[in-house]
Amino acid sequence: MKRAGFVFAPAAALVLAACADRNPVATVDPPAARPSADRLECAVRVREAALTCGAGLAGGARGVAIGGQNVFVRLVSANVAYDSASQTLGADVSVQNLLEQAMGTIDGATPDPAGIRVFFHTGPTVVQGSGNVWVSNADGQDAFTASLQPFFRYPGILSTGQTSAVKRWTWHVDPAVTLFRFSLFVETRLSPALVINEIMAHPTTASEAAGEWFEIRNTGRDSVNLDGWTIASGGDAGYTIHGPLVIRRGEYLVLGASTDTVANGGTPVALAYTGVDLGNDNGDWLVLRSPAGQAVDSVDWGAAAGEPGSPPPAGVALELASPTDDNLFLSGAGSAWRPAVNAYGTGQKGTPGARNVRGISLVALAVGGSHACGLDAVGQAWCWGSLVSPDGAFATPVSQPAGTHFVQIVSMASPTSCAMDESSRVFCWGQDVPLGTTIGYSRSATPIPQPDGVQFASLWGGMESGCALTPDGQAWCWGWLPASLSPSAIAMPLPQGVRFSSMGLHLHLCGLSPTGQAYCAGFNDYGTLGDGTLGWRESFAPVHQSAGVTFASIDASFGTTCALTPAGQAYCWGGNSLGQLGDGTTENRLTPVAVQQPPDVSFTAISAINFHTCALSSAGQVYCWGATDVADGIWIEHHTPTPVRHPPGVLFSTVGVGFGYSCALERVSGQPYCWGINTSGQLGDGTGMVRPGPVAVTR
Numbered sequence: 001m002k003r004a005g006f007v008f009a010p011a012a013a014l015v016l017a018a019c020a021d022r023n024p025v026a027t028v029d030p031p032a033a034r035p036s037a038d039r040l041e042c043a044v045r046v047r048e049a050a051l052t053c054g055a056g057l058a059g060g061a062r063g064v065a066i067g068g069q070n071v072f073v074r075l076v077s078a079n080v081a082y083d084s085a086s087q088t089l090g091a092d093v094s095v096q097n098l099l100e101q102a103m104g105t106i107d108g109a110t111p112d113p114a115g116i117r118v119f120f121h122t123g124p125t126v127v128q129g130s131g132n133v134w135v136s137n138a139d140g141q142d143a144f145t146a147s148l149q150p151f152f153r154y155p156g157i158l159s160t161g162q163t164s165a166v167k168r169w170t171w172h173v174d175p176a177v178t179l180f181r182f183s184l185f186v187e188t189r190l191s192p193a194l195v196i197n198e199i200m201a202h203p204t205t206a207s208e209a210a211g212e213w214f215e216i217r218n219t220g221r222d223s224v225n226l227d228g229w230t231i232a233s234g235g236d237a238g239y240t241i242h243g244p245l246v247i248r249r250g251e252y253l254v255l256g257a258s259t260d261t262v263a264n265g266g267t268p269v270a271l272a273y274t275g276v277d278l279g280n281d282n283g284d285w286l287v288l289r290s291p292a293g294q295a296v297d298s299v300d301w302g303a304a305a306g307e308p309g310s311p312p313p314a315g316v317a318l319e320l321a322s323p324t325d326d327n328l329f330l331s332g333a334g335s336a337w338r339p340a341v342n343a344y345g346t347g348q349k350g351t352p353g354a355r356n357v358r359g360i361s362l363v364a365l366a367v368g369g370s371h372a373c374g375l376d377a378v379g380q381a382w383c384w385g386s387l388v389s390p391d392g393a394f395a396t397p398v399s400q401p402a403g404t405h406f407v408q409i410v411s412m413a414s415p416t417s418c419a420m421d422e423s424s425r426v427f428c429w430g431q432d433v434p435l436g437t438t439i440g441y442s443r444s445a446t447p448i449p450q451p452d453g454v455q456f457a458s459l460w461g462g463m464e465s466g467c468a469l470t471p472d473g474q475a476w477c478w479g480w481l482p483a484s485l486s487p488s489a490i491a492m493p494l495p496q497g498v499r500f501s502s503m504g505l506h507l508h509l510c511g512l513s514p515t516g517q518a519y520c521a522g523f524n525d526y527g528t529l530g531d532g533t534l535g536w537r538e539s540f541a542p543v544h545q546s547a548g549v550t551f552a553s554i555d556a557s558f559g560t561t562c563a564l565t566p567a568g569q570a571y572c573w574g575g576n577s578l579g580q581l582g583d584g585t586t587e588n589r590l591t592p593v594a595v596q597q598p599p600d601v602s603f604t605a606i607s608a609i610n611f612h613t614c615a616l617s618s619a620g621q622v623y624c625w626g627a628t629d630v631a632d633g634i635w636i637e638h639h640t641p642t643p644v645r646h647p648p649g650v651l652f653s654t655v656g657v658g659f660g661y662s663c664a665l666e667r668v669s670g671q672p673y674c675w676g677i678n679t680s681g682q683l684g685d686g687t688g689m690v691r692p693g694p695v696a697v698t699r
Helices: none
Strands: 017-019 040-045 049-057 063-069 073-083 088-097 116-131 133-135 141-144 149-154 168-171 179-186 194-200 213-217 230-233 251-258 287-289 293-299 317-318 337-339 366-369 373-377 381-385 406-411 416-421 426-434 439-447 456-461 465-469 477-482 485-490 504-505 508-511 517-520 537-542 553-556 558-564 570-574 589-594 603-609 610-619 622-631 634-643 650-656 661-665 673-674 691-696
Touching: 063 691, 088 116, 149 168, 194 287, 213 416, 366 485, 366 622, 366 650, 366 661, 373 406, 373 673, 381 406, 406 456, 416 456, 416 465, 426 477, 439 622, 477 508, 485 517, 508 553, 537 691, 553 603, 558 603, 558 610, 570 603, 603 650, 610 650, 610 661, 622 661
Parallel strands: 017 179, 366 406, 504 553
Antiparallel strands: 017 063, 040 049, 040 179, 073 088, 088 168, 116 149, 116 179, 133 168, 141 149, 194 213, 194 317, 213 251, 230 287, 287 293, 317 337, 366 373, 373 381, 406 416, 416 426, 426 439, 456 465, 465 477, 477 485, 504 508, 508 517, 517 537, 553 558, 558 570, 570 589, 603 610, 610 622, 622 634, 650 661, 661 673, 673 691
């Protein structure tokens, strides 16, 4: 919608800066945290009775400044006239509030006696002609950005979208003046904009009462002192805050039943209340009231009309994805509240005192070199890291054809991923996408050329290539293969009479026969093929497995290959410079050696790439070895499997490794977690920070 500006003549728009507190010492952010203040620079052409205005630079306004043309405040003028006899230029001016906070009040109910004041920051100053100009009917003068600055006062409260009464502005203008300039700021108090942003109603701490808390976020443009504010809850006595408790703009504040982090499960509570009990059913409610009794925000544990309610989950906080969401109902199909995914303290989930983490639930995980992808329950692909731009630090949905539902997904070491849909069609996106006659880049999921009449049953990915298997075990591959570059799927020759049931690839290919015999081809500089030799091999050769050892799964990497027996014992071979074979040494191995697993630990999945390897135990614990831990950017070697430090209460269902990082899916929720280096956003936590332990992937 096009909005009218502040005009003295045809279409001249006004930019204002509203300074949100006249006593900044006690309540505003430090100067380094303030936003820049857009001031209005105005030019008045007297002969034409025309005024034009535009945004200028900040000019030292005190308080928290807000600005932006037709974003925060709009001034509208009418009845513009210049009277040469009285040498007066005048206009009827009104103020409209475009903020989501009421103006002219400190609590949303009581008008500020000072009203809303429009200050002349500079001028008026004569630019052309000669003589003097001054504001002739100002409501007063005060020190704002300088001493004795004229202002116009608008009394009362302006709610969001409301326009004030008209006030006549006049200037004295000497006859010889043809052009003058001035600039404006608006100073006002704003009503609080506090949102109940997160609620832990049913903690699983040793003392449930001590572990209860809720979090508020200041979404407004000014700090708020909660002295005299009241917390009310259904059927409880309630609690009134006594003494200063300031929450600055953008900050989070946790109020709970106990400040004892041992008793409350590790929650950073800023203030402990009494007389408030957050219920575990769907019949409770919570209200935050200003000293004037104004209900600034409230949450009902139930659901909207026609929707069944549900009790809060145990040990899991409920949080808003955005503070702008409607947070009235804590439960129900239309509720904006979601279970927290970030683990903290003693096995609780939530983000007390910090930005809410909006998680994602996946049913499949595919980890590539510097990016990872996964599938959700409806077949939508999500990726994070180097494959995604510009928001690689967060999980982002892949653009896939309408109605397409993926059932399998793989990620390459290069920034490429592929997926198979319900009709066995293969789609790829990223850097190395096979396009029939060439390999190129595609931002969206693009179908690759497939042989006529061939049905695929499973999908595999590697360095810069992918493979799909038919139901009878025939492999069709594309990209950089052991013998050539293939821009479309071609059949790979397999050993005579061998039916492959599993495959891994990363510049070399490996597979398993139905009897558990491994075969490999391709890159072999470190003994990666496991046949006792070195050097490139274009044909498949059997891996030298010890007598009685058979494999149920295999994972082939750049310089290392690992496999699992049916009983969950891991074997690895190839490069071992950092202990990535897990046999307690750093010696390269040309044939499989047993990984030194902890006693009574069996592995159900294994993933190897370059210099580190990870495996998942049957109990849901991830173990890694090689260059696995990162402390201050320095790799720490482990030559045997070492348990990863899981978040409290989190167990995993699958694991995958990339270049210097690893990812896993939580057993129950399907929430992905990643850890390690983060230079390309491959951990998906919204940062570029190195993480020594698993952190939740966000979106």
